[in-house]
Amino acid sequence: MKLLTLNFLTCAIKTCKTSPSSFPLHPQDSELEIVEADINVLFLRNMLPRLMWNELRLIVNELGLPSLPETAPDASSLLETKLQVPEGDTTGLNIEKIEVPSQVAKDLHRVLLETCIREGKLVCGNCGHEYKVMEGVANFLLPGHLV
Amino acid sequence: MPEYLVRLVQMHESFRKAELQALAELAGVEMDIVKYEEDSPFCILTLPSPAAAKALISRSILSLGIYSLWGHGTSYDLLHASTSQLSSHQWPAFQSTPFRFTVDSFRGTKTAMQQREIIESFSYMNFRGPIKMRDAAAEVFTVFEDYKEHAAELRYLYFGRLVGSSSRHLKTTYDLKKRHYISTTSMDAELALLTANMALAAPGKLFYDPFMGTGGFPIASAEFGAYAWGSDIDGRSIRGTGGSARKGQIGKRDVQGNFKQYGLEGRYLGGFVSDLTNTPLRIQSLQEDGSAVQGRSIGRGWLDGIICDPPYGVREGLKVLGSRAELSDLERSTHRDRYMESGYIPPKRPYSFTALLDDILAFAAETLVEGGRLSMWVPTANDEDVELVIPVNPRLRIMSVCVQRFNKWSRRLLTYRRLAEEEVLEEQGARDEGVMDEKGRENEVGRGAGANELNDFRRKYFEGFKEFERLRRDGSSPRPDGALVADQKGGWDSALRDVFGKGSST
Numbered sequence: 001m002k003l004l005t006l007n008f009l010t011c012a013i014k015t016c017k018t019s020p021s022s023f024p025l026h027p028q029d030s031e032l033e034i035v036e037a038d039i040n041v042l043f044l045r046n047m048l049p050r051l052m053w054n055e056l057r058l059i060v061n062e063l064g065l066p067s068l069p070e071t072a073p074d075a076s077s078l079l080e081t082k083l084q085v086p087e088g089d090t091t092g093l094n095i096e097k098i099e100v101p102s103q104v105a106k107d108l109h110r111v112l113l114e115t116c117i118r119e120g121k122l123v124c125g126n127c128g129h130e131y132k133v134m135e136g137v138a139n140f141l142l143p144g145h146l147v
Numbered sequence: 148m149p150e151y152l153v154r155l156v157q158m159h160e161s162f163r164k165a166e167l168q169a170l171a172e173l174a175g176v177e178m179d180i181v182k183y184e185e186d187s188p189f190c191i192l193t194l195p196s197p198a199a200a201k202a203l204i205s206r207s208i209l210s211l212g213i214y215s216l217w218g219h220g221t222s223y224d225l226l227h228a229s230t231s232q233l234s235s236h237q238w239p240a241f242q243s244t245p246f247r248f249t250v251d252s253f254r255g256t257k258t259a260m261q262q263r264e265i266i267e268s269f270s271y272m273n274f275r276g277p278i279k280m281r282d283a284a285a286e287v288f289t290v291f292e293d294y295k296e297h298a299a300e301l302r303y304l305y306f307g308r309l310v311g312s313s314s315r316h317l318k319t320t321y322d323l324k325k326r327h328y329i330s331t332t333s334m335d336a337e338l339a340l341l342t343a344n345m346a347l348a349a350p351g352k353l354f355y356d357p358f359m360g361t362g363g364f365p366i367a368s369a370e371f372g373a374y375a376w377g378s379d380i381d382g383r384s385i386r387g388t389g390g391s392a393r394k395g396q397i398g399k400r401d402v403q404g405n406f407k408q409y410g411l412e413g414r415y416l417g418g419f420v421s422d423l424t425n426t427p428l429r430i431q432s433l434q435e436d437g438s439a440v441q442g443r444s445i446g447r448g449w450l451d452g453i454i455c456d457p458p459y460g461v462r463e464g465l466k467v468l469g470s471r472a473e474l475s476d477l478e479r480s481t482h483r484d485r486y487m488e489s490g491y492i493p494p495k496r497p498y499s500f501t502a503l504l505d506d507i508l509a510f511a512a513e514t515l516v517e518g519g520r521l522s523m524w525v526p527t528a529n530d531e532d533v534e535l536v537i538p539v540n541p542r543l544r545i546m547s548v549c550v551q552r553f554n555k556w557s558r559r560l561l562t563y564r565r566l567a568e569e570e571v572l573e574e575q576g577a578r579d580e581g582v583m584d585e586k587g588r589e590n591e592v593g594r595g596a597g598a599n600e601l602n603d604f605r606r607k608y609f610e611g612f613k614e615f616e617r618l619r620r621d622g623s624s625p626r627p628d629g630a631l632v633a634d635q636k637g638g639w640d641s642a643l644r645d646v647f648g649k650g651s652s653t
Contacts, residue, residue, distance in 0.1 A: 001417045005376065008449060009419075012427040023429060037413035042351035043374055050353075050449040050516075116417075130487075131427070136403075137385050140378075140421035141493045143486035145479040147425065147469040 001136050002035075004112040006059055007051050011124035012131075012140045021125035024055040026062055030120035030133075039101050039109045045075045047112070060111060068111065078105040148193040150181060150216040151200045152307045154251065154291065155188040156209050156315070159341070162560065163209045165547035166344055167192070169562070173347045174202040188253055189293055189305055191216060201311035206371065208315055208341045214289060214307025223268065226290075226304040230269070238272050241308075245279040246286040255294040255301075265290055269306075314340070317370065320409070323363075327408045328387055328400035332462050334363045334524075338551070338560075342454050343367040345547065345562045346522040352451035353416075355514075357423045357507070360384050362402035364454045369406065369414040373452065377402075380466065380495070382420035424467045424498070424506055430513040448516040448565065456524040457503055460598055460605040465503065466495040497598040500605070504538040508563070512542035515565035520546070526558045528607045537561065542571050555612040556604075 011022040053072040060068050080102040083095050101109070122131045122138060129146070132139050155163050164183055167190070171178035176199040182191040194200045197215060204213040217237070218230030248266040250257055257265065269288075279285035287309035293302045321336035323329050334342070342364060348354055350372030356364040359377030361384055369375045379385055387401025406415040421427055431447055458465045474482070485491055504525065511521040521543065529552070537545060543563035550559050566574065599606040 001419065005416055005419075008429050009427050010429045012421060012425045014425065017430070025427075040351065040374075040413075043353075046351045046451075047353070050447075135386055136417060137382060138419040139382055140419060140425075140427040141380070141382075142422075142425055142468055143491065144470055144474060144482035144494045145486075147493075 001117050001133060001138055002113055003056075003059065003115045003117070004047065006117075006122075007056055009122070009138075009140075011126060011129060012142055013124070013127060013129060013146055016124055016126045016129075019126040022127070024052070024059055024125075025122035025131065026125060027059065027117055027133075028121050028123050028130075030063060031118045032063065033116050033118045034110075034114050035116050037109075037113050039106065041078050041101050041105055044105055044108055044112070045078055048072060048075055056111075065111065065115065073104045073108065078102055078108075148177075148179075148195055149197075151192050151194050151310065152214040152216045152219075152291070152305050153190040153192060153204065153207075154211045154214065154289075155190055156211065157188045157253070159209055159338075159549070159551060160185045162341060162345075162549040162551075163190070165549050165562070166207060166209050166341060167203070168547070169345050169347060170203050170206050173206065173344075173349060174199065176203055178203065186296075187293055187302075189291060189303070191219075197310050204311045204313050206344055207313040208318065208337060208344060210313045211315060212312045213310050214305075215310050216305065216307050217288075218306040220304055222301070223265075223304065226306055227268065227271075230306055231271075237308075238274075241286055242273065242275055244274075244276045244286050245282055245284065246274055246276050246288060247278055247280050247282075249287065249289045250292070251289050252292040253294060254296060255292055255299075257292070321366065321370070327404050328361055328402065329363075330361045330384060332456070332458075333361050334456050336363070336367075339363045339367040340370065342522050342524075342560060343371050343373075345549075345560065346452040346454045346520040348373040348452055348454075353449070354452045354454065355428075355450050356455050357421075357426070357453070357510070358455045358457050359402070359418055362405050362418070364456070365402075365415065366405055366409060366411065368452065368454065369411040370409065372414070374414045374416055376416040376418070378419045378421045378426075380420065380422045380468075385418035385420065422468045422495075423503070423510060426510065428510075428514060430510070448514055448519060450514045450519055451516055452520050452522070453507075453511050453515065454522045455507070457500075457507060459526045459608075460497070460500060460602040461526075461608050464495075465498050465500060465598065465602055465605070467498040467503075468493055469496045470494040471496045497601050499601040500603070501538075505540075508538055508540035508543055511563065512540050512565065517565055517567040519565045521563045521565070522560060524558050524560055526556055526604050528556050528604065528612055529553075541575055542566055544570075544574070556608065 006024055006027070009025055010017055011025065016022040051072065057068045057070075060066075078101065079099045081097050082100050084098055085092055086094055086096055116136060117133050118136055120133050122133060123129070153167070164180065167178070167180070176194060179193045180190065181193055182189075194203065200213045200215070204210060217234035218226050220226040220229045248269065250262045250265055289307060289309065291305040291307070293304070294300065295302050317340055318337040321340065323333055323336055326333075343354075346354070346368070348368035348371040352373040354365065354368040354373040354375045356375070356377040359365055359379050362377060365375030365377045377385075385402050387399060387404065389397065390399025402418055403412065403415065406412040419427070429449075486493075507523060508521070515521065537548065538561075539545075540563075542565060544566055546562045546564050548559055548561055550557050599609070
């Protein structure tokens with residue numbers, strides 16, 4: 001499961017949902033993997049205002065990944081302009097400006113969409129319930145006594 | 148504004164107009180429907196420009212293409228007169244371009260000789276360019292003939308220049324027969340793609356399916372550029388089958404594999420196992436006055452679209468977490484002690500379909516961004532004796548109701564738009580409080596009840612809809628309630644018309 005999805009998941013127990021500590025869920029004993037994917041700046045830009053940035057930073061630290069900046073990057077910092085000579089042009093006189101994903105966008109993409117939890121568990125900070133992650137699929141079904 | 152002709156397909160009729168309207172909203176173009184009939188595959192629209200026409204139709208599943216309307220009429224004489232009048236100023240631009248002419252007859256055929264005659268009757272346009280029958284870059288001019296059903300008589304003629312083609316080829320690309328991993332209830336590819344269109348799936352958006360099964364809807368939304376996420380109460384359908392070294396199986400088939408098959412794995416956010424009534428997704432707690440609850444409101448809506456085909460309780464069980472009877476203390480402690488064991492299976496109980504629909508709506512209201520869409524499929528018996536009930540939620544406005552009819556039952560695709568909070572307050576003031584009845588609520592808890600008592604549709608399905616046959620038979624006999632029974636079908640259709648009427652006036 002991609003780290004982006006952890007930013008949208010809380011504890012499934014109804015009485016826990018109202019408690020601040022039920023979000024985010026804390027990954028434990030995680031086996032991480034990197035699954036490469038094409039970067040999509042439009043999607044990152046749309047997700048930025050929907051992310052809970054502090055909680056994302058917390059999880060990244062708990063997983064022992066390089067720390068994220070203290071505040072969420074600005075949408076405008078996701079693109080940078082690059083000067084490039086058009087293909088097939090040998091005169092070097094025509095230089096065009098193109099917009100490419102910036103390092104900020106690449107880092108964000110790496111964390112949110114390429115870093116995945118393969119095996120492990122997610123633990124609620126409020127009730128301590130553990131949700132297993134197997135083959136990248138987390139199981140949020142609650143046992144009989146908790147429904 | 149210029150007029151355009153859309154060549155629709157003559158199936159899933161009630162979806163066609165709704166699809167065009169959804170696509171117009173998605174492409175951000177102003178569209179007016181000038182002529183549309185359920186009985187005809189030809190629809191005339193006004194659109195601001197050819198570019199707008201192309202953008203509109205490029206995503207369409209239920210059309211073949213869009214044409215700049217060059218002429219129309221009830222006979223060939225009138226067609227030629229209309230062509231000269233409407234399009235003669237455009238002819239010079241195509242004098243020397245490569246082109247081809249085709250004849251498209253709906254409910255009729257023309258032999259090659261007859262087609263040639265028709266094509267040559269347009270020679271006054273004086274096109275001198277090379278004729279290219281297979282070249283994709285050539286201009287395409289098409290004469291459309293619309294015949295009456297079972298009649299040799301022409302109903303109408305249209306003539307147009309092709310401006311843009313649809314995405315109907317995706318129906319073949321995503322055909323279930325060629326899909327790597329499917330199950331008994333996988334949604335037909337054409338309808339899954341259509342559903343993604345209705346929910347406005349597009350690049351950069353986030354889509355979710357709470358009943359993903361083998362992932363048909365997430366795949367359809369990913370095809371249109373959205374990032375897709377899903378869950379299911381049955382983890383086996385997500386993890387898939389095969390590939391177990393222990394059992395000596397080879398050839399893993401899973402949802403991930405489906406995404407790989409179509410080259411969409413980059414837009415698959417993964418699946419998780421959960422039950423919608425106990426969802427782990429972060430939801431904003433909404434208060435009656437529309438503001439989010441103070442303190443722990445975890446952000447605002449964050450989903451752009453929810454598309455799903457909820458379990459009807461017929462071919463797949465309609466179950467949620469919980470047990471049929473209240474657990475005794477001993478049972479509770481057993482669950483508590485043993486749930487961490489690897490073989491533990493959480494208890495599930497049957498659930499009411501009506502309650503589930505309300506839950507889906509409530510979930511959508513709490514997670515969709517303003518303007519986000521929910522598209523879901525709902526079954527009904529064809530001769531439903533009760534008035535068609537469209538589930539409602541104060542924060543969602545119904546946008547369209549489309550019907551797919553089967554022999555004795557049909558299913559409807561309901562599409563809702565998440566309102567902005569200001570709109571919710573406005574609508575709330577306008578709406579009569581009494582309208583929101585508590586129909587079906589008595590079943591909501593439903594502990595101890597069997598699947599049939601909880602799910603009316605399931606009961607009728609397994610009784611073979613005999614109740615209605617009996618009613619219909621009785622209705623034909625001179626009984627006092629005969630008139631009422633005979634009116635049932637009309638009642639159902641008129642209920643639909645009411646909804647359509649409402650949809651177009653808003």
